[in-house]
Amino acid sequence: MKKAIDRRGFWGTLHKLTRSQGFTLLEIVIVIVITGILFTIAATSWNVFLNIYRLNTAQEQVFLAMRTAQTSAKQQHLAWQADFRQVNQVVQWAIHPDGSTPSEAQWHSLDPNVRLDPETTLQKTDNVWRIEFSPLGRVNGQLGRITLSGKQGGRTKRCVIVSTLLGTLRKGADQTTPKDGKYCY
Template sequence: MDTQVHLRSLVNAKILCNKNSNSGFSLPEMLVVLLLIGILATIAIPNWLAFVETRRLNTAQNEVYYAMRQAQRQATKDKLTWQASFREQNGIVQWAVHPATLNPSNANWNNLDTNVRLDSETNFQSSLSTVQEVRFDYRGNAKDLGRIALSIKSGGKTKRCVIVSTILGAMRMGKDNSIAKDNKYCY
């Protein structure tokens, strides 16, 4: 019986102790946690932003590639010269696929991501100074060789490009490199 009484008094004492104690974190504990969160955020945020920029460029590169492929397919299908046109209008890169006989200003233009810009490594010829034209003849052969290069407006070093590398119309996608090849870093 004494054991039960003693046990009850211990349980009651524990309950009283818990009611009187302050539960939660102390100020130094909270400061340590906030400091750790701040350090982790400082490390993670730049990497996250670089990841997002790279994803945007990859998506824009895919759109450019498929626009060129669409122009090439239409050229062989219709047995006419078609082109993929690219321009920057009001700070937005746009693309259009249309017959070469159609004035590019009358084409149906599509927008790329607003954070993407045409890079200075873009080097296709154009009939209008503001439009880059990638032309394919009735057999799907490329009229000119060159590249459409894209980069981020915020000035990141990351680049993506689509290159027409043979007169037969072979195309490939490239990315930025640290060593220049023919004075181009996107290959």
């Protein structure tokens, strides 16, 4: 018995196989559109994540700068201060004994995507915001906060608050309702 041979032969069978394999233009366009939508969602979420990460890191640096100034004041029995400024749109911080000038201090920069928010209420002199601690680690002068936000906008804020004259420091985050006109508490 002979096998039945397709009249079209080998080339007909090959043509049949290649026609049934592959994707149509419509299928490719749909896959590209879906991929684009997923990429857009992922990129937006990534940007929000990065902004929050940068603000959290900057908040921790500000908190540690204030805490270091306070600890140095207690250990050395001298008044110390933590200073903050913006130079070329970059937030910088320094700690130094009260007798020295900010220009003599060693300045450190925060992430360039972070800015000082207008909610900052620390004492400001010559474009330098400062908090001073007495030799006992208490606040000399005004209470206040440093508030940080992202340069790309958004409502996300982080702050470090000096809340008592005893020098209590605490961290705060953005809230949906204001308290005393401030959203970071």
